[in-house]
Amino acid sequence: MSSENKLNATNWVDLYGDALYAYVMARVSNSAQAEDIVQETFLSAWRARNTYNGKASEKTWLYTICKNKIIDYYRKASTNKEVLAKEDETEEYFFGDDGRHWDDDKKPQAWGIDYSKSVESKEFYSILKKCKTKLKEIQQSVFTMKYLDDSDTDEICETLGITVQNYWVLIHRAKIQLRACLEKNWINS
Amino acid sequence: MANWFNISCVKATYLISKKQESGLGIGEHLQLAIHIAICDVCKLFKIQINYIIKCSKNHSQEEHHLSNQAKQSIKAKVDEVIGS
Numbered sequence: 001m002s003s004e005n006k007l008n009a010t011n012w013v014d015l016y017g018d019a020l021y022a023y024v025m026a027r028v029s030n031s032a033q034a035e036d037i038v039q040e041t042f043l044s045a046w047r048a049r050n051t052y053n054g055k056a057s058e059k060t061w062l063y064t065i066c067k068n069k070i071i072d073y074y075r076k077a078s079t080n081k082e083v084l085a086k087e088d089e090t091e092e093y094f095f096g097d098d099g100r101h102w103d104d105d106k107k108p109q110a111w112g113i114d115y116s117k118s119v120e121s122k123e124f125y126s127i128l129k130k131c132k133t134k135l136k137e138i139q140q141s142v143f144t145m146k147y148l149d150d151s152d153t154d155e156i157c158e159t160l161g162i163t164v165q166n167y168w169v170l171i172h173r174a175k176i177q178l179r180a181c182l183e184k185n186w187i188n189s
Numbered sequence: 190m191a192n193w194f195n196i197s198c199v200k201a202t203y204l205i206s207k208k209q210e211s212g213l214g215i216g217e218h219l220q221l222a223i224h225i226a227i228c229d230v231c232k233l234f235k236i237q238i239n240y241i242i243k244c245s246k247n248h249s250q251e252e253h254h255l256s257n258q259a260k261q262s263i264k265a266k267v268d269e270v271i272g273s
Contacts, residue, residue, distance in 0.1 A: 009267055010268070012267065013260055013264045017260055018254045021254065022252065022253040026251065038255070038263060039262075039266055042266075043267065043270050047270070091199055095199045099199070100199060102231075108230055108233045108234045115239075115240045118244055128241075128244075129251065143245075146210075147245040150246075153211065164211075167210075168203070168206065168211070169203075171206060171210060172203050172206035175206050178241060179238055
């Protein structure tokens, strides 16, 4: 039996479409992009069907291909990185008055929560997701790779073709903005 | 020397982030510790950032479903490629 016979691509969309889509949606910023990635996953899988050796399940194999598609997407989003690093105005926005200290109306406020407990509400995660979509794409990519996929810094820098100093600045700006966005939409809503 | 100890909130918040990512050198560590001791706002920033990162790691996957339209369109494309 050839390896081709082990795969039945006709029902992939019904079997794995939603699961892959949810996986991608946690990692990219919009639904049209996510749909494209899911479609590309199936098409690439079919084109590479001869390399499927049956050792991993069909599902695991599709996820591996999907993860690579997401990395390709991050890579594309990072091609403007030089410009983005220079033109970002995060610091000017939050530390505007003297360029050294917090602006009075943008500084962190007390949240009145127990910081030792992890939040369990779905609301928090849906707001976090929305706040992430407001970041620049490359900031989203580094934050997601680091804190959702647990990739290490070297791996992220290599994938996106950025220096480690670049990475620190990008992820720092992502954190500053996410904090402010969560305060506004989660704590003060 | 006095200036060396007296870092801005811009620098302090950057060091807070960097500490989460890679740790700090001994000089940076000292600069940040002194700043945090006198700046309540950056201290709060540090607590909240640590909290957000902790929660982000527990991220539960949201429910998402492909729309019927998207499903049909992907199926058509897959069938086309299988058939060719």
